[in-house]
Amino acid sequence: MNAPQLDMAAIAPLAFAAFGALFVLLGEVWLTRRRTNEHFINAALSVLSISFLGLSVYCAGAAFSDGTTRVFDPANPMLSLDRFAAYSIALIGIASLLICFASISYLPQVGINHGEYYALLLLSTAGMFLLVGATDLMALFLGLELMSIPLYVMAGFDRRNLRSNESAFKYFLVGSFASAILLYGIALVYGVTGSLGFDAIRAGFPPGNPIGIVGLGLLVVGFAFKVASAPFHQWAPDVYEGAPTSVTAYMAITVKVAAFAALLRLLTQAFGPVTASLSDLFWVLAALTIVVGNVMAVIQTNLKRLLAYSSIAHAGYLLIGFATGTVEGYGAVLFYLLVYVFTNLGAFAVLMALAQGGRDCDTLDDLAGLARQRPGLAALLTLFALSLAGIPGTAGFVAKFFVFESAVASGQTVLAIIGVLGSVVSFYYYLRLPVQMYMSEAATETPRRHAATGELLVLAVCAVVVLFLGFFPSHAPGVLGAVRALEWARSSVAMLY
Amino acid sequence: MVESGTATDLLRWIPLLPLLGALVHGVGLGLLRREMARPLVIAISCGAPIAAFAVTCVAFARLLGLPGEQRALVDSVYNWIGSGRVSADLAFSFDALTAVMCLVVTGVGSLIHVYSIGYMDDDHRDDGGFQRFFAYLNLFLCAMLLLVLGDNLLVLFLGWEGVGLCSYLLIGFWYGDRWNAYCGMKAFVVNRIGDFGFLVGIFLLLWSLGDAATLNFAELRAVLPRIAEQTVSVPAWLPGGAEWKLTTLIGLCFFLGACGKSAQIPLYTWLPDAMAGPTPVSALIHAATMVTAGVYMVCRLSFLYETAPGAAATIAWTGGATALFAATMAIAQTDIKKVLAYSTVSQLGYMFVAAGCGAYSAAIFHVGTHAFFKALLFLGSGAVILAMHHEQDTDRMGGLRRWLPVTHAVFLVAVLAIAGFPPFSGFFSKDEVLLSAYAAHQIPGHQALWAIGLVTAAITAFYMWRLHFRTFFGECRADAETQRHIHEPGWTVLGPLVVLAVLSAVGGFFGLPAIWGEKIGLPNALGELLHGVLPQPEHHVSHATEYALAGAAIGAATLGTLVAAWMYVWSPGVPAAIRSATGALSRLVENKYYVDEIYDALIVRPLVAISDRVLFRVVDAGVIDGALVNGTALGVRAFAGNLLKYAQSGLTQGYLVTMVVGTLVIVAWMLR
């Protein structure tokens, strides 16, 4: 009996994140023994997490530029580190890393600076890394659970806050339910194909078999829940609102990237031939999600709820790419995710920089008069809101344009029009942020704190990326000529076929 | 690839200079956290548009030196959105049409920047309001120049959204005032409806062109004949039957965008409210430049509308209807800026009449002359408002020519121009517009359209003279304290006024129609310039008819003037008598036909109701009421007792039920 030939490089990003969690847990114990300054411990653990995530991102970047596909166990392929996985891992890793940076000052401000935060974040990130690289339904499910379980806890991290508890519990209940549905789908697919590996499913999936179709449907529903697509979106506003802002940012951003990327791989690699039949389903989901997300966002007064509905609407635009079912459409989805990460992260980072004295900045009224007190933050939040709305000159416009254009190119013109209509409506609620900041006076002039270095770094990175991608989505001049974001997204998708 | 012009690096500087100005202001405010020295602010912010004007003049000289009718300069900076089916450069092209627009935008823009120095001088807010104002103004100019210089639809759209955003920022400039914020919001939202049409037009164009999809104007012009004869099915109850030409549909989509930007029926309601912004903003954005962007776009896409007679007729008639409708609304306004706002809407209607009738160069001619005299009117009214200490109501003015002789004189020139008296600029351009309507046989009911234009001309003369008389003639109705302080503004305000007055007076001679030009030996310079770029209508009108039409226009203007003089100078009691005699009708006009209220009742409130009552209460399951208010109480008890009970608050169950039903529906649908 031969020992299996394992390629450890394939799990390097996953391993760095997972072992980073162990180091963080041990480090907290070690530091607590020696130091009593909680802020120092918090910062040290954050830096530790950032370094491990940095290693993961570095591995992913190397794998991406390398371009080869590494499979962990070729005899029994479950996880591979290919261009697509590397792109997604880099995206998720950078987002997590930036959130760690912003958390350094945010956690003490709201009084939740416990070391477990970073451990859970790293474990969840490891789950996402597994999810986007999984080429086997078992690995996929484990990745999903490893991503979700820490998230349930993180949502309830602010234990003194009842809303945070409510958020965690709701997320846990609904999330478990969705996991069960997904698991049922996996079981049914296994039932008809006798296999869990993507390649084997692709080879053995019997077309027209009702059990197989039900299984595929349940899988799609499971992912629709994770990305908060209507009609499986209702949990999102409650959960996003209750969770601490940094956790909300993490949930809204990285989970969406991981789930969409995994769904993309699942649809192309495991269900390639039958994916075309899902086009109508995605059409309906996309249209419904765009309408529900945008219309509901209009009446929100809580910023986190507003951003939650906005993220639902964005899930709708992303689903347009799935409705096209073309390489261009999927490429547009990956590019959109890139833009989505930095735009949303920027918006959330502003909110995190405004949290102070144990209180989150989470209502529209909290923004009143911000332009006078913190003009820089107000200008940045305006920029991110405009990008979310899709004003030309920002990355948001380019991303939307590619998605809508791919829909038009594949003949889904009506869906593109629905998308345009949705983004027209979205201007109304995104503009309420600048209105509040620039054209309202604060009721009480409480002095606002200065943004910390970590937050400023995140804001600067996000602002630069949003503007840069707005003007140079596919080519960049001069020394930045190597940045070809759209090409990266497209080539990542192309290798899945 | 279509050869589109001579390459140059010059054009990028035209929008870049104002952008640099805005950036310096923005970064300065952001980093220094306080206002820079005012002379420095002024030097930067006024230097930028003046430099842009100079560059435009250089480019124009170069353009004139090029041979050929479809000559153009092209400056492709880099490939903006590329790799894939559709590729768009960040590229600028400078043909005759762009040249005219650019000269107007930078020229009038520079004058208004200079004027703003004096106008904003008393803004002493502690947060750098003065500098912020100029930052926005420079940013606006940059966006407007992107709009007119854009070589493809995406760059045009970049500018299109940019001017909308700046307009929104500038309307809401005096914050702390919720009404201003509301007005800015309204302008932006109404514009977004138009932008929806614009974007759908772009996507329909891409869809219909298939593999030949492009956004570049020169290429579009070349490939458009491919789809010129295609039809699409539309609901049968629409006019024109169940089959429309594809180009008509696309043209109408773009025209919806133009309606939003250029304030045409049904999307005009934002422009009068936009007067909440500072007066230089009204002059620059809401009179001279941004609102003409719709007209510019229609002219830019003239090759599309030439193949879409249905869309062209819609444009002409929408323009005509707006011209008349807005003019009647201007009659009863007392706010000096509101009168000018409705007058702008009405004049924009004229431009669309010409564009719809295929007389694109007449439309651009009117854009130019209107920019001169309407900017002059707004800036003049700004001088009045300054003198009256931010009083805008003409009910509290009157007799101001005593204190403001220069302002009165330049305002008089502008009134003569807009009312259409020869030889002031407005006469010639309006005459061209009316002639084009009269001669446009392809437009159904073109002679009725001409008649509407004529009636509008009379009404225009009436309300402009009414405004003039009520402001500058008669007894002063302001209180004594205000009267003591009325004085002529400084040279930064008066200088631009005088320049604009000269332009308003002689601007018509740039595009003198042939029948007048032959008499004095002056060619139609504008017409010849635009000849290669814009399609020309084929007139079959004799000189005698042309003279008759011009005579009718002068007659209409004179009639309007005489009625105004009778009512407001000779027998001041008449207006009150008329108002009491016509009761309901005059109230209807005074309240602008209640259109705002109707829109509110028909669109805004149902939308809010659907969002609030239906979706919020049903779909969102009363989260705020249920979970957060009651849920918190429940939560307290849950923590006292146990978590499981908390889960039974019923809400999460509801979510799960929705999920199950959703899953079943999806699965059942997949199995069908």
Added chain:
Amino acid sequence: MSAPAVFFYLFGAAAVVSALAMVLNVRNTVAAAMSLVVTMISLAVVYVTLEAHLVAALQILVYAGAIVVVFLFVVMLLNLRRDTFAPSRQLLTKGAGVVLALGVAGAFLQLVPQALPTVQEIPPDFGSYAAVGRTLYRDFVLPFEVTSFLLLAAIVGAVVLAKRRLD
């Protein structure tokens, strides 16, 4: 019908009935927990009839043993009285639930027989300790290791949520 088949159906039915008994019994928490034990043991017998002996043993040890004991501890510590859970008030919800459940069950009963592939021959050492060990530590080494991190995450999460110290 062979003896294993008889046991399979007998205990399969017992598992379903006791599961229903657990879910429907909302009054007496301890009785519900005991019903769960019955379900778990029945499932273990079903595994035995399917020749998955190791799984059957683990089922008894882990579920019937450890987990239910923890449940009972929780019930005792929280001292839940009989009337803690009011029965669901809404008849409509209940009715809808029953209809949904019956609908789903019916659909599957109709679909499953016509759609499932034929049973494959299982290898001779299937379910043996050696086979399970090989599968776990060689073929499925990645999921096995990831599961350990999953458990770690769950433990850390439980500690975070249960920690007394709130600072």
